[in-house]
Amino acid sequence: MAIPSYAGPLERVWYYLYRLICAAIFFFLIVPILVIIPLSFNAEPYFTFTPEMLRFEAEAFSLRWYADIVNNEQWLHSIKNSFIIGIASTLVATSLGTLAALGLSRAELPAKSLLMGILISPMIVPLIITAAAMFFFYSAPFGSDFALAQTYTGVILAHAALGTPFVVITVTATLVGFDKNLIRASNSMGADMPTTFFKVIMPLILPGVISGALFAFVTSFDEVVVVLFMAGFEQRTIPRQMWAGIREQISPTILAVATLLIIISTMLLATIELLRRRNEKMRGVTY
Amino acid sequence: MAHAVEEAGPARPLTMADGTPLKVALARATRRSKIRAFLLVAPLLLFILVTFIFPIVDMLMRSVDNPEVNEAIPQTVAELENWDGEGLPQDAVFAAFIQEMGDRSEGQRRNIGRMGARLNYEDGGFRSLINKSQRAAAKIQDDPMQFALVGFDERWEDKATWPTLDALAETPEFAEVLPETAALLRKWETGNSPFAEKTPKPETYPTLLTELESAQADGSLDRLLPLVQAENEELAALLEKTATGAGEIRENPLRFALVGVDPDWGKPRTWTIIKQVSSPITFSYYLNAVDRTYDIEGNIVMQPEWKQIYVQLFMKTIYVSIGVTVACLILAYPISYLLATLPPSKGNLLLILVLLPFWTSLLVRTTSWIVLLQTQGVINDTLVFLGILSDDNRIEMIYNMTGTIIAMTHILLPFMVLPMYSVMKTISPSYMRAARSLGANPLIAFVRVYMPQTVPGIGAGSILVFILAIGYYITPALVGGQDGQLISNFIAYHMQKSLNWGLAAALGTILLAGVLVMYWLYDRLVGIDNMKLG
Numbered sequence: 044m045a046i047p048s049y050a051g052p053l054e055r056v057w058y059y060l061y062r063l064i065c066a067a068i069f070f071f072l073i074v075p076i077l078v079i080i081p082l083s084f085n086a087e088p089y090f091t092f093t094p095e096m097l098r099f100e101a102e103a104f105s106l107r108w109y110a111d112i113v114n115n116e117q118w119l120h121s122i123k124n125s126f127i128i129g130i131a132s133t134l135v136a137t138s139l140g141t142l143a144a145l146g147l148s149r150a151e152l153p154a155k156s157l158l159m160g161i162l163i164s165p166m167i168v169p170l171i172i173t174a175a176a177m178f179f180f181y182s183a184p185f186g187s188d189f190a191l192a193q194t195y196t197g198v199i200l201a202h203a204a205l206g207t208p209f210v211v212i213t214v215t216a217t218l219v220g221f222d223k224n225l226i227r228a229s230n231s232m233g234a235d236m237p238t239t240f241f242k243v244i245m246p247l248i249l250p251g252v253i254s255g256a257l258f259a260f261v262t263s264f265d266e267v268v269v270v271l272f273m274a275g276f277e278q279r280t281i282p283r284q285m286w287a288g289i290r291e292q293i294s295p296t297i298l299a300v301a302t303l304l305i306i307i308s309t310m311l312l313a314t315i316e317l318l319r320r321r322n323e324k325m326r327g328v329t330y
Numbered sequence: 331m332a333h334a335v336e337e338a339g340p341a342r343p344l345t346m347a348d349g350t351p352l353k354v355a356l357a358r359a360t361r362r363s364k365i366r367a368f369l370l371v372a373p374l375l376l377f378i379l380v381t382f383i384f385p386i387v388d389m390l391m392r393s394v395d396n397p398e399v400n401e402a403i404p405q406t407v408a409e410l411e412n413w414d415g416e417g418l419p420q421d422a423v424f425a426a427f428i429q430e431m432g433d434r435s436e437g438q439r440r441n442i443g444r445m446g447a448r449l450n451y452e453d454g455g456f457r458s459l460i461n462k463s464q465r466a467a468a469k470i471q472d473d474p475m476q477f478a479l480v481g482f483d484e485r486w487e488d489k490a491t492w493p494t495l496d497a498l499a500e501t502p503e504f505a506e507v508l509p510e511t512a513a514l515l516r517k518w519e520t521g522n523s524p525f526a527e528k529t530p531k532p533e534t535y536p537t538l539l540t541e542l543e544s545a546q547a548d549g550s551l552d553r554l555l556p557l558v559q560a561e562n563e564e565l566a567a568l569l570e571k572t573a574t575g576a577g578e579i580r581e582n583p584l585r586f587a588l589v590g591v592d593p594d595w596g597k598p599r600t601w602t603i604i605k606q607v608s609s610p611i612t613f614s615y616y617l618n619a620v621d622r623t624y625d626i627e628g629n630i631v632m633q634p635e636w637k638q639i640y641v642q643l644f645m646k647t648i649y650v651s652i653g654v655t656v657a658c659l660i661l662a663y664p665i666s667y668l669l670a671t672l673p674p675s676k677g678n679l680l681l682i683l684v685l686l687p688f689w690t691s692l693l694v695r696t697t698s699w700i701v702l703l704q705t706q707g708v709i710n711d712t713l714v715f716l717g718i719l720s721d722d723n724r725i726e727m728i729y730n731m732t733g734t735i736i737a738m739t740h741i742l743l744p745f746m747v748l749p750m751y752s753v754m755k756t757i758s759p760s761y762m763r764a765a766r767s768l769g770a771n772p773l774i775a776f777v778r779v780y781m782p783q784t785v786p787g788i789g790a791g792s793i794l795v796f797i798l799a800i801g802y803y804i805t806p807a808l809v810g811g812q813d814g815q816l817i818s819n820f821i822a823y824h825m826q827k828s829l830n831w832g833l834a835a836a837l838g839t840i841l842l843a844g845v846l847v848m849y850w851l852y853d854r855l856v857g858i859d860n861m862k863l864g
Binding site: 049050054057061062064065068069071072073075076078079082089090091092135139140142143145146147149151152153158160161162164165167168169170171172173175176177178179180181184200201203204207211261264265267268271272282285286289290293297298301304305308309311312315316 | 360363364366367368369370371372373374375377378379381382383384385386388389392661664665668680682683684685686687689690691692693694695696697698699700701702704706707708711740743744766772797800801802803804808818821822825826831834835838841842845846849853
């Protein structure tokens with residue numbers, strides 16, 4: 044969007060003013076995230092830049108808050124929990140979601156929009172309602188004594204339910220550009236269903252499946268409301284531990300954890316971006 | 331194929347190789363592929379139904395479910411059916427109530443506790459009333475007349491009453507007028523002996539009542555009263571009053587006994603509330619959620635002033651959501667336009683600045699706003715350092731509504747930018763050029779040609795942000811302080827602190843209904859299939 048040569052002086056002023064406004068908005072978006080990173084190396088237990096830090100004195104920086112995480116039983120436990128629950132719920136969500144997306148992309152499927160609505164609903168219902176409903180239900184499903192609340196299974200199932208819509212949406216989107224003739228070709232050459240699925244369909248939709256899986260993982264990894272209501276002390280995840288930290292005694296350890304999470308999300312973002320590009324290249328779509 | 335049709339002739343239907351008609355075979359094949367497609371969806375459908383839809387339905391039921399009173403005192407409720415609501419209920423109600431309240435089994439005690447909590451939502455005094463009555467009920471069952479007397483007149487509970495009567499029982503007049511009572515009182519072990527009893531023999535109470543009644547009927551009581559009066563005027567008045575009411579007491583001992591436990595049981599209002607709350611389905615949680623309640627006649631009226639908070643809270647939630655949506659719209663429009671019109675290489679780079687916050691944990695972003703906005707935080711420090719603020723004049727930007735709105739706007743901004751950006755990217759720049767070449771100035775060209783084409787993006791982004799904002803919980807809970815709390819936070823409060831789950835469910839159902847309406851709009855406008863992620 045270069046400035047056109049016929050632009051008048053007023054337009055030129057606006058052009059630069061507009062760029063300035065945009066810069067300010069991008070600043071607003073990104074600075075809150077970036078500001079945490081240097082603060083997590085603060086040698087003092089403060090949440091603000093000390094004068095020493097601003098003068099870049101070496102003693103003003105330290106890794107003590109990172110050491111805090113490593114030495115803290117609770118943080119380590121919650122990191123472990125986050126990965127266990129995240130990976131398990133992603134596996135459930137991805138396998139069920141991919142199968143469903145394959146069905147949803149078939150033209151013959153009856154009542155498609157109703158089914159889609161039901162399958163997407165966990166993404167639409169506000170989390171607080173989901174959490175409340177799951178708390179009631181999982182404490183005594185169908186009035187039985189078989190309580191899933193405060194167990195790993197319960198949290199994993201809940202997170203899997205929250206993650207499936209993302210898998211369904213991304214895989215369905217990938218399947219839009221999928222050439223059905225490839226399945227017919229595979230069948231006509233004598234491949235059975237599983238062979239066709241794993242050798243033909245899967246490699247082509249894999250980018251969609253992986254990005255769906257990443258979405259599902261992030262959903263679980265970042266989720267705190269359901270965990271607040273349903274998980275016991277034993278199942279505390281990283282966000283739950285951060286919540287407790289922010290509510291009770293906010294210590295710079297939280298900033299160190301936050302920095303680690305920012306690194307993780309940057310990596311996830313890069314992966315998703317790579318997958319998207321690969322997918323576009325494979326389908327010959329270029330923007 | 332054409333050859334085959336000619337050969338078959340018009341009389342014979344088309345058939346497959348095995349002889350089945352083509353139509354049937356086609357229908358069968360279609361059905362089979364339908365079933366196959368459905369079987370692929372079925373596992374997830376079942377999973378979502380069990381783990382998600384059933385819990386939601388279960389919660390919806392809970393918002394009208396009203397089992398507490400019926401579970402605790404079913405017979406009383408059945409008897410109350412026959413009460414016309416005038417005056418006090420019939421004695422059968424009192425009898426059933428005392429019997430059910432007096433059951434000391436573990437399960438029943440829990441049921442009664444729940445009933446107390448449930449009734450307490452209707453009227454603040456109920457929990458203690460029920461607890462008190464539960465303790466008394468078993469004793470009333472053992473000795474109804476003693477409690478009936480107390481209920482009739484509380485002077486029968488005074489420490490001095492019975493000993494004074496006991497002393498009088500020694501006189502010949504007393505023994506003549508009330509012979510059996512006198513005999514029973516003489517059997518009462520008083521004083522310091524190890525066998526001393528606190529109260530007279532249980533038979534004393536009914537006997538006294540019978541004898542008082544007959545003594546008044548034959549006039550003999552008038553001979554005794556002056557004597558008692560000489561000893562204790564108060565007691566004489568009490569005896570006279572009791573003699574007059576004796577018939578009534580003997581007829582309805584349980585009613586008097588219960589009223590003796592707490593005068594509230596003598597008010598029809600108490601029973602009306604119990605009757606109202608005993609129906610198995612209730613809308614009172616919903617009424618409560620919109621600041622209304624049933625009055626004693628069962629009409630819907632406003633809650634008392636100090637309890638009217640939810641309508642205001644819903645309105646506040648809507649206003650905040652609209653505010654956040656508008657703020658996101660204003661911030662998202664310029665940068666979406668920039669992203670869409672820049673060359674892809676630069677555009678994609680800047681898009682990362684939108685996507686990184688989108689992928690960063692909610693709690694991380696909330697934490698960073700706390701770090702930035704708190705009174706000892708980065709922004710205040712900077713302002714003080716620059717001399718714009720004095721040190722003791724730091725601005726309160728967090729733990730209030732301002733903090734909630736700033737943090738929510740930041741968190742939801744990517745949800746506005748992404749749909750807008752994807753719409754703007756499809757708008758060809760030649761329209762703007764055409765408008766300019768036809769003589770429109772830049773502003774008019776932008777407003778009349780470009781902006782109308784971005785309306786789908788504005789709509790999609792706004793509804794998405796509004797839906798997300800209206801159910802927001804985490805951010806207001808962490809940075810909202812007192813006045814930054816939204817409806818979600820009150821749902822959580824009733825779930826975890828006040829344990830008024832029915833009200834939490836009703837508030838949640840109303841919120842859910844609102845979200846579903848918005849979602850329906852979104853589906854009409856954008857279509858769920860077009861929902862873009864990342």
